Each structure stands twice: as structure tokens, then as C-alpha cells.
Amino acid sequence: MSSSSSDENDEIEERLDDxxxxxxDEIYDDIVEAEPIPQRTRSYTERHREGGQHQLSNDYFNDDxxxxxxxxxxxxxxxxxxxxNKGLFIRIVDGLEQFFPFFQQRKDATGRWGLTALQKCTAAIRLLVYGKSADTVDEYLRL
Structure with missing residues (x-):
């Protein structure tokens, strides 16, 4: 009796091992031999930031x-x-641009110039003045 039960246990262990x-083997093959996942490319949306700067300058700051x-x-x-008044606004823009890197115009990861200090300050100050969302100042930022 003990030998037959031992044989059955060995057979069960062999089957479980198999x-x-x-x-x-299946999991290993799935991991190692799997086809590489194609990289997704990000879509680019043209924002016309330069147009926003030009419009802002024309609307409020059109001369030297x-x-x-x-x-x-x-x-x-x-x-x-x-x-x-406009003079105070310009002093604020100049001060922020001089002392805070966020307000300085820089190139982004694609090599394109980002928003100008004037655009960023216009958006920030209008948000503070009106207490609304960023969508309300999108006319100059082109977010």
C-alpha cells in the first residue's frame, strides 16, 4: 500500500513539474521573444505663440x-x-524676467522659442485680476 501511494505521489509530482x-517556458517565450512595442509618437499642435506676442504688442504695447x-x-x-497703469506693468514684467527663470523666454525641447515674459506676465496678472481659469487669457498665450 505504501509503495503504490508513493508511486502515485511521484507520478503527481512529475506531472506537476511538467x-x-x-x-x-511559455511565459519566458512570451517575454523574451515578444515583438517590441512600437513607440508612439506625440502629435504636435501648432499654437502660433509668435502670433500671440504680436497681437499682444499691437493691442497694448505697439511702440518703443x-x-x-x-x-x-x-x-x-x-x-x-x-x-x-502701463508703466507699473512694464516694471513688473522687467523685474520678473530679470530675477525669475520661469519668466525668461527659453527654447523648448523641440528647439522652438517659448512664451515671452510679456505673454506670461499678461496671463498671470489677468488671472489674478479676474480670478478666472487660464482659458480666459488664451488669446495671447496660445495654450
Whole structure:
């Protein structure tokens, strides 16, 4: 009796070893011989950042002295929209650009120039003034 039960146990162990070996071989083959996963490429959406800078300059800052001589919007409109005069705004932009790398225009990973300090500050200040989401200032940022 003990020899037959021992034979049965040996047979069961052999079968289990075969099954385990089969599954290990299958898993190994799946891992090692698997076809490489093709790399997904990221899609690129043209944002026309330069167009946003150009539009911003034309709307509010169209001459070298940042006067209102050639700008589309008046000084009063600027003051109402930004809650400060243009001179203070320009000093803020210059200070942020000088002391904080985030506000400095840099090239991105594709080698294209990012947003200018004027665009970033315009967005930040308008967000603070109106307390709304970034979508509301997208006209100059081209997010």
C-alpha cells in the first residue's frame, strides 16, 4: 500500500513539474521573444505663440516707449483690464524676467522659442485680476 501511494505521489509530482515547466517556458517565450512595442509618437499642435506676442504688442504695447500712440487699446482700457497703469506693468514684467527663470523666454525641447515674459506676465496678472481659469487669457498665450 505504501509503495503504490508513493508511486502515485511521484507520478503527481512529475506531472506537476511538467505543467510548471511548460508554463515557465511559455511565459519566458512570451517575454523574451515578444515583438517590441512600437513607440508612439506625440502629435504636435501648432499654437502660433509668435502670433500671440504680436497681437499682444499691437493691442497694448505697439511702440518703443509703450505709450498709447499706436496701440489698439487706450490707456484707460489697459488700466481697466489690468487694474494698474502701463508703466507699473512694464516694471513688473522687467523685474520678473530679470530675477525669475520661469519668466525668461527659453527654447523648448523641440528647439522652438517659448512664451515671452510679456505673454506670461499678461496671463498671470489677468488671472489674478479676474480670478478666472487660464482659458480666459488664451488669446495671447496660445495654450
Amino acid at each position: 505543467i510548471i515547466e511548460y508554463f515557465i 516707449n509703450f505709450n498709447d500712440d499706436h496701440s489698439i487699446y487706450s490707456i484707460q482700457t489697459f488700466r481697466r483690464r489690468f487694474r494698474m
